[in-house]
Amino acid sequence: MEKGNLLVGQAGGCTAVINQSLVGIIETAKKSHAVEHVIGMRNGILGVLRETFFSLDTFDKKTLMLLKNTPSSALGSCRYKLKNKDYKAVLASLKKQNVHYLLLIGGNDTAQTCLQIAYYAREKGYPLSVVAVPKTIDNDLPCMDHTPGYGSAATFVACATQEAGKDTEAMKDVDPVKIIEVMGRNSGWLVAAAALGKRCEEDAPHLLYFPERPFDENRFLDDVKKVYDRIGYVVVVVSETIRDAQKSRIGAKKSGIIADLFGHQYVEGTAVKLCQLVEKKLKLRARFDKPGTIQRMSMNYISPTDRREAYMVGEEAVRLAVKGTSGIMVTLERILQKPYRCRVGSVKIEKIAGVEKYLPNYFINRKGNFVTKAFYDYALPLVGELPTFIRL
Amino acid sequence: MEKGNLLVGQAGGCTAVINQSLVGIIETAKKSHAVEHVIGMRNGILGVLRETFFSLDTFDKKTLMLLKNTPSSALGSCRYKLKNKDYKAVLASLKKQNVHYLLLIGGNDTAQTCLQIAYYAREKGYPLSVVAVPKTIDNDLPCMDHTPGYGSAATFVACATQEAGKDTEAMKDVDPVKIIEVMGRNSGWLVAAAALGKRCEEDAPHLLYFPERPFDENRFLDDVKKVYDRIGYVVVVVSETIRDAQKSRIGAKKSGIIADLFGHQYVEGTAVKLCQLVEKKLKLRARFDKPGTIQRMSMNYISPTDRREAYMVGEEAVRLAVKGTSGIMVTLERILQKPYRCRVGSVKIEKIAGVEKYLPNYFINRKGNFVTKAFYDYALPLVGELPTFIRL
Structure with missing residues (x-):
């Protein structure tokens, strides 16, 4: 690989530790002989x-x-x-900056972007290492144990x-x-995390509703009623993207749905x-926190493990890029469950781009309203x- | 005052430090010769x-x-x-438990309750010291510098x-x-607190809307537009109880208003x-956090000052009660601004009960959309x- 500049960017939803990855990249790149300058894109x-x-x-420091x-x-x-018309401009811009290492910190959408640029550069014969650095609180990236950002949001x-x-x-x-x-987003990893501090039956949360399962109003009301009758109060944690059996978002009015360029929809009314x-059906006062x-x-609920791992994926991305590897995303692999040990790895971006990892069946109970052990x-x-x- | 039991209770909205006051009461009461047993009411x-x-x-320990x-x-x-019919039952219940010290940790509503019980006990010739212990994240109690609970919620x-x-x-x-x-509730102390971490013009928040000022939709839209045009994004912090010039709650549908027994209304739709x-008027995407x-x-954002002072008001309440003082609420008095020094005091409950302390004019800027120095x-x-x- 020839000597050149390293360009780094961040995309998609933010996390509490995404700048750890950025610093991991900066500090590692500064030590590398292959990298002349480290540049950021806004x-x-x-x-x-x-x-x-x-x-x-x-x-x-x-x-x-x-x-x-x-x-x-x-x-x-x-x-x-x-867009198709953008690729030429992207490559021209990279050449102008003498960028030979392109690192993007992001999720599925960013993986798509990396993949397309890597293809285009190869097609045009421009030497460019494109490495994606995982980041998402949603934990919905395939081919890795978990994503940096998830542990802190989960905490x-x-x-x-x-x-x-x-x-x-x-x-x-x-x-x-x-x-x-x-x-x-479309996965229930964060909803599931709500259960982690529960130590006995009375502790919150009592019910969880995941986007992985169709939401049924009557079953929900029945679940709430049962918990209320047993302990007198109910804490429900629900994903903002739950859908009914017809795939309609709960709480969505037609006018209330907005979609971004990647097609992700936002609905403001699920909890409401x-x-x-x-209140209407059970005559119980209900309030929501969103x-x-x-x-x-x-920052006061950051997971130390998450912070450390977010830095690690940044370091590894530079190591792989300067070796000339391209079209890959760094991953996290759990190598030991007890005591927990994790190492970095990598996967071809093709396997990540546009693929979402849902909460698997064995993490959701049979009733679809809580997690498993x-x-x-x-x-x-x-x-x-x-x-x-x-x-x- | 005769030797007897001390009964303590908590009422109204909770805070992160209200149990500090409870422990302050328990530990001080256990040291007092006037108190036989410390009892809690559920x-x-x-x-x-x-x-x-x-x-x-x-x-x-x-x-x-x-x-x-x-x-x-x-x-x-x-x-x-x-209710009127309750007083007899309350007094009978207190007598049965040999309670001569009644401490209630709460806000304005609790002050009312304390006052009524103190009157009734005096009327019936039952020796009872009733002391109210301040607590509210709303900071809306008069006759004191601030309330325990506010500092942590503000943080x-x-x-x-x-x-x-x-x-x-x-x-x-x-x-x-x-x-x-x-x-x-009806005061803007917490909205105002949103400004405390702002160090320069670009920092969030950019606009604050207080229940102390009538909310005008057009002025709000104009404010948002101006900030957006200047820096490209806008963070607005708003009280859940803002009202328009006709005193109607913003975002309230008739069916969406619920009131509790003290007449406090809840509206679920202000931010929505x-x-x-x-989105409709400015064509800008907006999302809300509630x-x-x-x-x-x-607990990870507790204010150490708040924690300490919440304990102090509990201690002081016991000291005053065992001296035979009744019908008072403990207060916090700031005696030095720099370095900050605060001591406990007390005030007759009559001055607190049912009175709300609003954000004074000199804490709100002229436009009514931010705080002052x-x-x-x-x-x-x-x-x-x-x-x-x-x-x-």
Whole structure:
């Protein structure tokens, strides 16, 4: 591989540890003889098209430490899908900057972008190593044990459920039903994480609803009623993307659906709809919490394992790129369950691009309203410390 | 005052540090010669009516430590308003338990309850010291500098705004407008707290809307447009109880309003409504975060000052009660601004009951859409450490 510049960008939804990967890349690239300069693109691939670049190799130690401890994508993000007419401009922009190593930190959509650029560069005979660095709180990337970003968002969701659960428990005479709406796009990994702090039957959460299972209003109401009758309050954690048997999003009004360029839909009313259902049909007061982007940005609930691994995938991406490897995504492989041990690996981007990994059947109980013991074994090593609360 | 039992309860919305006050009470009462036993009532004053009591003076150190670090009201809470027919039953229940010291940890509503019981006991010639212990994340109690519980919820709101703000900044090409809906009942103290981590003009939040000012849709849209035109993204923090000039709650559908026994209304749609407004009128994508009860329960964002002061008000309540003082609420008085020093005091409950303290005019800017420098001076000593993030 010839000596050249390394260009890095961040794309898609942000995480609390995505800048750890960025610093992993910067620090490793600075040590590499193959890399002349480390350059950042602003707002993902849009930065290449707009030619908004900035130097990343002049930061001092203090700046890098600050950067590591800043959530969200410090380079700016995007959800831009490359059009056919863009490739020429992308390649011209890369050539102009003498970029021979292109690293994009992102999820499925970013993998698609990397793949297309890698193909195009090869076709045009331009020497370019394209390496994708995994990042998503959704944990929905295939071919890896888990994704950087998931462990921290999972820690937030688990703790928030424990904490808001204590609130509902104390307020059961006032607002006995709590609906917590969490992210996760089309997969239920984050909903599942809500269960991680539960130690006994009375602890929250009591019910989980995953996008992997069709949502049935009557079954939901029946589930809520049963828990209420048994302990007097109910904490439900639900994905913002649950759908009914006809694949319609729960709480969606036609006017309320917005889709981005990759076709991902946003619905603002899932939890509101469920609260209304509970109040109307069960005559129980219900309120909802929707932590929204707070769940993926919370620095005080970061998982130390997640932080470390996010840095590791950044380091590995540079190592692979300067070896001349292209068209791959770095992965995380669990090599030991107890004590938990994880190492980095890699996979061809073809296997990742556009593929979503759902919560497998063996992590969801038969009724489709909670996780199994196997999920705890899988997920507990990935999250930070979960508190122990008292019940008098 | 004669020797007797001390009964303690918790009422109203929970906080992350309310159990600090409870432990302050238990530990101080155990040292007092006037107190025979420390008893807890379950679910506030309802516990007295239902005679659901439990012993609190047998806890070991480890249990008390766990209790301190558990958010929410460990004794259970309520929003029950005593009816005329209840007083007799309340007094009978207190006599039966040989209670001569009654301590209730709560806000305005609890103050009302304490006042009524103190009157009734005096009228019936039963020796009873009733002392109210302040608690509310809303910070809306008069006659005191601030309330225990506020500093921790304020820390959460400030940090969540900084963090979610970084998310919106990175995602400005996708979702440029973020609405964060926070609590605070009819006062804007928590909305104001969202500003505490802002260090420069570009930092979130950019706009705040308080229940103290009538909300005008056109002015709001104009404000949002201006910020967007200047920096390309907008983070708005808004109280869940904002009202228009006709005093109608924003986002309220008739069917969506529920009121509790004290007449407090809940509306589930404020942030949803504002997102719809922005998308329809400004053609900008808007999303919302509504941390809900998570904002008042988050143990990883506790303010150390708040934690300490919540314990102090509990201690002081016992000291005052065993001296025979009745019909008072403990207060917090700021005696020095720099370095911040605070001491406990007390005030007659008559001055608190049913009175709400709003954000004063000198803490709100002229346009009614942000706080003043004076608010920072007031609030910064009350919150925990606010992070410093980098902008590349």
